[in-house]
Amino acid sequence: MLHWQVIPYREKVAWLSIAAMLATFGPYFTLVATGYFPVTPMPDLRQLAGYAVTAAVQVTILIVGHIVLRRSNPLDAKVAADERDIAIKHRSVTTAYYVLITGMILVGVVMPFSSNGWHIVNFALFMIVLAELVQYSVMVIGYRRQAG
Numbered sequence: 001m002l003h004w005q006v007i008p009y010r011e012k013v014a015w016l017s018i019a020a021m022l023a024t025f026g027p028y029f030t031l032v033a034t035g036y037f038p039v040t041p042m043p044d045l046r047q048l049a050g051y052a053v054t055a056a057v058q059v060t061i062l063i064v065g066h067i068v069l070r071r072s073n074p075l076d077a078k079v080a081a082d083e084r085d086i087a088i089k090h091r092s093v094t095t096a097y098y099v100l101i102t103g104m105i106l107v108g109v110v111m112p113f114s115s116n117g118w119h120i121v122n123f124a125l126f127m128i129v130l131a132e133l134v135q136y137s138v139m140v141i142g143y144r145r146q147a148g
Contacts, residue, residue, distance in 0.1 A: 009069065009076040010085055011143040014136040016065040021136075024058040025129045032122050039118065047118055051125070088142035096135035103127025 007015075028050060031037060037047040070077045081089070107124045115123070 007147075008085075008143055009073065009079065010081070010088075011140060012069050013066070014139040014143070016062065016069065017136045018133060018140070020058050020061040020065065021129055021133055023061065024054045025125075028054040029122070029126060029129075037118070041117060044118060084146060088139055088146075091142060092135045092138035095138045096131040099134045100127060100131035103131065 031050065032047075037044065037050060040047075103124065104127065107120055107127065111120050111123060
């Protein structure tokens with residue numbers, strides 16, 4: 001069982017980031033996949049507004065979450081990164097980079113021959129969000145391995 005007070009601050013931030021992305025981009029990509037946004041030529045202001053709302057809600061969740069985390073344990077938030085934190089961050093960023101570069105190769109090299117407009121934009125956004133989820137998930141796994 002996880003005790004929230006003994007979880008390292010950087011792991012809490014990773015959990016917060018995962019939750020914020022799932023809570024915001026999960027519904028956004030569900031709406032995209034179900035055809036809620038009609039396929040119209042760019043710029044489609046309705047879809048752009050949907051993305052803007054999604055991004056704004058995510059930023060709001062992250063700001064409020066960071067404030068709560070910092071106030072709940074201000075000393076933990078100020079601790080400098082040690083070797084373990086740096087190693088976990090390095091591993092998570094490296095793994096996320098491979099996901100991101102794979103997605104961008106698909107977006108930039110493959111998809112222009114089979115898709116256009118919002119299909120390419122949404123796939124690029126999906127790959128960026130997926131890479132971020134991978135990064136924070138690898139961070140959480142790294143901290144959990146150290147704790148276990």
